[in-house]
Amino acid sequence: MDQxxxxxxxxxxxxxxxxxxxxxxxxxxxLIFEATGTPYSDISNHERTGYTKVQKIITETNPxxxxxxxxxxxxxxxxxxxxxxxxxxxxxxxxGLKLGLVPEGDEMAMYHANGLTMTALDMCNEAHxxxxxxxxxxxxxxxxSEAIKKSDVFRKxxxxxxxxxxxxxxxxxxxxxxxxxxxxxxxYADTTLWQVLEGIDFAFPNTVRKISKNYHxxxxxxxxxxxxxxGIKEYISSNRRRPFSMGxxxxxxxxxx
Amino acid sequence: MDQxxxxxxxxxxxxxxxxxxxxxxxxxxxLIFEATGTPYSDISNHERTGYTKVQKIITETNPxxxxxxxxxxxxxxxxxxxxxxxxxxxxxxxxGLKLGLVPEGDEMAMYHANGLTMTALDMCNEAHxxxxxxxxxxxxxxxxSEAIKKSDVFRKxxxxxxxxxxxxxxxxxxxxxxxxxxxxxxxYADTTLWQVLEGIDFAFPNTVRKISKNYHxxxxxxxxxxxxxxGIKEYISSNRRRPFSMGxxxxxxxxxx
Numbered sequence: 335m336d337q338x339x340x341x342x343x344x345x346x347x348x349x350x351x352x353x354x355x356x357x358x359x360x361x362x363x364x365l366i367f368e369a370t371g372t373p374y375s376d377i378s379n380h381e382r383t384g385y386t387k388v389q390k391i392i393t394e395t396n397p398x399x400x401x402x403x404x405x406x407x408x409x410x411x412x413x414x415x416x417x418x419x420x421x422x423x424x425x426x427x428x429x430g431l432k433l434g435l436v437p438e439g440d441e442m443a444m445y446h447a448n449g450l451t452m453t454a455l456d457m458c459n460e461a462h463x464x465x466x467x468x469x470x471x472x473x474x475x476x477x478x479s480e481a482i483k484k485s486d487v488f489r490k491x492x493x494x495x496x497x498x499x500x501x502x503x504x505x506x507x508x509x510x511x512x513x514x515x516x517x518x519x520x521x522y523a524d525t526t527l528w529q530v531l532e533g534i535d536f537a538f539p540n541t542v543r544k545i546s547k548n549y550h551x552x553x554x555x556x557x558x559x560x561x562x563x564x565g566i567k568e569y570i571s572s573n574r575r576r577p578f579s580m581g582x583x584x585x586x587x588x589x590x591x
Numbered sequence: 592m593d594q595x596x597x598x599x600x601x602x603x604x605x606x607x608x609x610x611x612x613x614x615x616x617x618x619x620x621x622l623i624f625e626a627t628g629t630p631y632s633d634i635s636n637h638e639r640t641g642y643t644k645v646q647k648i649i650t651e652t653n654p655x656x657x658x659x660x661x662x663x664x665x666x667x668x669x670x671x672x673x674x675x676x677x678x679x680x681x682x683x684x685x686x687g688l689k690l691g692l693v694p695e696g697d698e699m700a701m702y703h704a705n706g707l708t709m710t711a712l713d714m715c716n717e718a719h720x721x722x723x724x725x726x727x728x729x730x731x732x733x734x735x736s737e738a739i740k741k742s743d744v745f746r747k748x749x750x751x752x753x754x755x756x757x758x759x760x761x762x763x764x765x766x767x768x769x770x771x772x773x774x775x776x777x778x779y780a781d782t783t784l785w786q787v788l789e790g791i792d793f794a795f796p797n798t799v800r801k802i803s804k805n806y807h808x809x810x811x812x813x814x815x816x817x818x819x820x821x822g823i824k825e826y827i828s829s830n831r832r833r834p835f836s837m838g839x840x841x842x843x844x845x846x847x848x
Contacts, residue, residue: 423680
């Protein structure tokens with residue numbers, strides 16, 4: 335075995351398994367790779383028949399994945415076995431620990447970051463359910479009247495509740511200076527919440543414009559700080575960053591007013 | 592310090608922070624304690640002013656919890672500091688690792704169990720959203736017509752999709768003999784899925800009666816096996832086990848047919 339092969343074999347290789355084009359739930363995973371400068375392949379976006387391969391892998395693996403995103407891991411420590419794990423917060427935990435996006439040397443802070451990540455993802459799920467309140471497999475237009483009702487609740491009560499919560503978290507984490515949710519350096523809770531804020535702003539721009547001044551730490555210190563992080567900054571201006579469109583976060587003017 | 596105090600101080604003490612009466616999301620946590628014979632206090636159910644205390648603790652802790660359930664941990668290893676963590680799957684992970692309800696000596700199997708737990712909880716969340724499709728803070732009666740629409744989708748497509756998925760997981764895990772989701776012994780993925788099945792059966796008994804024969808491993812091997820596990824069996828027949836009522840899983844005949 336020559337040197338290059340040896341070296342290649344000594345680090346884990348990551349393949350992201352997701353739908354093509356949309357940022358979606360995979361974006362939370364991409365942000366970990368990008369913030370840590372970790373190479374990864376995104377096969378639905380990189381290979382012409384990538385999504386067929388994704389579906390085959392997640393169905394055939396043991397246990398199968400219920401739905402994308404999933405992560406295919408080739409780690410030399412696993413005796414050459416390729417392993418697939420699924421569920422967004424599960425993948426974030428795995429990569430956060432492997433790639434160092436957790437609080438250092440503080441077990442409980444890791445659980446705090448993990449819990450905050452889940453609350454940010456709950457907000458993401460609710461934003462999705464606003465445009466699909468009845469049936470995830472049907473078109474938006476089929477459930478538009480229910481979506482309008484739900485959007486009213488989401489804008490008036492749920493968004494302010496989530497924003498106020500994260501504002502308080504930032505305020506209480508004094509060593510983070512409003513820039514980080516836990517401790518004084520970047521964790522995957524930060525990259526996840528940042529992406530949710532971007533998504534909410536894309537989907538509900540008028541709402542965010544109107545109320546963001548009430549959450550100063552969240553919309554000034556935090557949001558600006560995360561987008562300027564090494565790795566994230568370069569990623570945002572690259573063509574690897576996919577724009578929001580018709581995925582989880584969608585902009586329907588009638589749901590925003 | 593006398594011997595009893597020393598002994599008391601040497602093991603972690605767990606306090607479950609949740610709403611009183613209903614099993615709710617806290618039940619997934621209770622099942623870990625019960626299956627492992629771990630003492631815990633359930634302060635909303637044990638103390639007359641317990642829920643006031645719960646609200647105070649989850650608001651004042653740092654970071655605060657977005658919502659119950661939360662877990663208050665007094666661990667002598669944490670220098671006498673009491674720590675609160677929140678988010679159901681986060682608490683399950685923590686306790687699963689501490690109390691040994693994860694696959695032994697197999698890191699990736701731990702992530703598989705953790706991911707399957709999250710998929711079971713997704714099914715729980717969808718079952719909840721069936722009776723509250725528009726607004727979690729309003730009464731069911733205010734969103735009854737939307738709930739009826741959503742229940743049709745849930746019964747005809749989502750329940751079969753989740754059941755078929757877990758049936759496949761059981762089939763593929765050959766060493767589990769249809770009794771365990773991962774490996775050959777109990778994990779918190781099993782206790783969590785079991786509780787979701789109980790909840791779905793409570794809320795949609797006609798649906799389950801009609802289709803459960805299509806998922807033999809799930810409804811014979813698995814369900815019977817988990818309810819007979821040491822700790823779980825005793826718990827089910829104790830008065831600590833709260834019946835389903837008007838919590839996450841609710842039985843409205845018009846949503847079942």
